[in-house]
Structures are given as structure tokens and as C-alpha cells.
Amino acid sequence: MSEDKTQDKKQSGAVDEVKDPREKLEKCEKEKNEYLDGWKRAKADFINYKREELRRLEEVARYGSEDLMKEMIAVLDSFDLGLQTMEKIGSADKGVYMIRAQMEDALKRRGLERIEAKAGDKFDPSFAEAVTEVESDKPAGTIVEQIEYGYRLYDKILRPARVKISKGKGQS
Secondary structure (H helix, E strand, O other): OOOHHHHHHHHEEEEEEHHHHHHHHHHHHHHHHHHHHHHHHHHHHHHHHOOOOOHHHHHHHHHHOOHHOOOOOHHHHHHHHHHHHHHHHOOHEEEEEEEHHHHHHHHHHEEEEEEOOOOOEEEOOOOOEEEEOOOOOOOEEEEEEEOOOOEEOOEEEOOOOEEEOOOOOOOO
């Protein structure tokens, strides 16, 4: 009887062996597709990560000098005050103006731009800061005088232009 059971197992095993390779193949195919899909997602995630890192590094390279530029703006302001004082006493040499222009050109090549707010222009708070409102014959919200230049590093405002704006005629 034990031989009959053994032989039955062998015969049923033979049937399982026939089914087993197909099932194994299907299982392997399914696993392969899962692994391939996972690998494709991981590859796409890595490509996106590299792209984001490259963008971040470009931004760091572009705006990494922001603190230095802010300090240089203060130096330019001091330079301008010195030039104004020299002009009042009449002793401003051409060479001093050339040094100022060279300094500004060097900063411009590194992305620093001067923001000018001209008298008569409409006040735009995206690049100018109203320091005070004054009575004027100009319409309300019009720039009357620029007090201080503003500066932008590429597309980022480092310092808005500081201006006086009109509040209109006879308004208090």
C-alpha cells in the first residue's frame, strides 16, 4: 500500500511538474514586469531629481553672491554721496567718475541692475518703495522724486527704489 501511495505521488507530481513550469513562468513574468516598472519609476525619479538639483545649483550660483551685492550697493551709495559732496565744492575729477562707472559695470556683468524710478512715472510697489507722500500738481500715485536707486539681481529685487509720491493737489 505504501508503494501505491508513493507511485500516486509520483504521478501527481508529474502532473504538477507540467503545470509548475507554466506557473513558474507566469510568476516570473509577473515579477519581471513589476521589477521593470519599479526600475523605470526609479529611473524617472532619479532623472527628475537630477533636473531639480541642477536647477537648485543654478539658483545657488546665480544668487550666491546676493550678500556681497548688498554690501556693494552700500559702497555705491557711499561713493555717490562722496561724489555729491565733491561736486558741491567743485573738485570732482573725471577719474573718480570713471572708477564709479567701472565698479558699476563689473557688478552689472554679474547680474546687478539699477532700478530707476523717474519723476512723473506711475508708482509701482513691485519695484519701488514710497518713503513719503507730498502735495503736488501731479496726479495722486505719481512719483515726484527718486530719493535712492533700487537694485535688482537678475529677477530678484535686492532693494526697491525709494521715492516720494504725490498725494494730489491740496489733499492732507
